[in-house]
Amino acid sequence: MGMSDDEVRQTQRFKVGELTVEAGTPILTEGAHSAQLFTVLSGLGLRYSTLENGRRQVLSFVFPGDLIGLQGAVMAEMTHTVEARSRMRLCVFDRAALWNFLKHAPSRAYDLTWIAATEEHFLGEALTTVGQRTAEEAVAWALVKVWKRARALLLIDGSAMNLPFKQQDLADALGLSLVHTNKTLAKFRERQIATWRDGQLSVTDLDTLAAIGMVGTDDPPPRPLL
Amino acid sequence: MGMSDDEVRQTQRFKVGELTVEAGTPILTEGAHSAQLFTVLSGLGLRYSTLENGRRQVLSFVFPGDLIGLQGAVMAEMTHTVEARSRMRLCVFDRAALWNFLKHAPSRAYDLTWIAATEEHFLGEALTTVGQRTAEEAVAWALVKVWKRARALLLIDGSAMNLPFKQQDLADALGLSLVHTNKTLAKFRERQIATWRDGQLSVTDLDTLAAIGMVGTDDPPPRPLL
DNA sequence: CGCTGTCTTGATCACTATCAAACCGAGTGG
DNA sequence: CCACTCGGTTTGATAGTGATCAAGACAGCG
Structure with missing residues (x-):
């Protein structure tokens, strides 16, 4: 994995482009306040958060089409880590660009809401699974x-x-x-x-x-x- | 978080009315395709989904300020039930109006995204709790x-x-x-x-x-x- | 007053965790 | 080519957290 995470982030910061990461690379990390969101073009990944005592909860498997990093764009900091499990190609968005986007193409706002609601639904199902x-x-x-x-x-x-x-x-x-x-x-x-x-x-x-x-x-x- | 006059006007058009329900009343039910969303003004409730075998998973406790019914507005049908546990006052919104609303007050789209992302974060935490x-x-x-x-x-x-x-x-x-x-x-x-x-x-x-x-x-x- | 729903407590059981060790394929270096 | 390591999988033995079963306490209510 040639570039460090930081280098990757720096180079991609202000432009919308594509990014390829190798298996094992953390794409977004817990605690960071990332300025980027990604859409997965190909490859699989893992979304998890870690407890103080070291135990880990995998929140979801990440598939092509998934949007990742919305939390970091909206909240103070990321509350989970996203890691590639195979080589992944990602489409990079700048956080600021997202809001312009929403303003000028309101139907995108619907899509974004759809995505968030769907993700929430999935987590509810997962919670039901683990709980019941x-x-x-x-x-x-x-x-x-x-x-x-x-x-x-x-x-x-x-x-x-x-x-x-x-x-x-x-x-x-x-x-x-x-x-x-x-x-x-x-x-x-x-x-x-x-x-x-x-x-x-x-x-x-x-x-x-x-x-x-x-x-x-x-x-x-x-x-x-x- | 100052709304413009126009935004205020839009918000009011969007709002349909107020509703009060007694403790024990189901507000939205699993499987239904509801045309309304609600914001909780006061009172507490419960959000849960049920498994075929009868086991029940409570997804969250509902507090004043919460938005409920977004899933029903976006997806084919509700996947969980929301029930009042005390007397609740609700602000009623019409689903169809939501999208017009988003179109004319894009900063509300940000708020909606914020709410959805926060809810998702909470569910992730709950999942971590139940799992770990x-x-x-x-x-x-x-x-x-x-x-x-x-x-x-x-x-x-x-x-x-x-x-x-x-x-x-x-x-x-x-x-x-x-x-x-x-x-x-x-x-x-x-x-x-x-x-x-x-x-x-x-x-x-x-x-x-x-x-x-x-x-x-x-x-x-x-x-x-x- | 009995009935019903909720909380409480004790006894027992089992699903799942933990511990431990062996296995297996892929590297790696001598 | 073999010995060695390393990450992941597999299997067996044992332990424990939390489920299930059962019954009593208590309050509200018809």
């Missing part, structure tokens, strides 16, 4: 969510998709321990419902998975590109 | 959150505030069982850190509570009134 679903249900829910999202984005290659996360990431997303997450995944593999190995996820029985996780299987609504 | 905090930490976190919010709204009367929720509501917010929530509250009562009985919450040792819950004690940022 058992480990098995939660893992099923997460796999269905990821699978449907990937399907809508045409990210499924043949019968599998690239899922460059660690089991620990999923565990931290669902509030489970790594070991228990692993064992739950193993059960789905044995039952030939879904297999995730070597960074490749393939769901063979989406209906059963959705039934276990208590989710619908219909495609998510189209997303306005900002 | 122990029962004791979670209850402490929730009490601090409520207390700070009430303090900022001047809802604390003497040394106590009115908290018209059931222990089951808190349990469902934190993904804990009623019994365990009760016992955790009892411990805080014994240790004289916080007491919640007969619908009155009083926090005697905010610092300890905040330390246990790993939260700051500073006031939340001011909220734009829509």
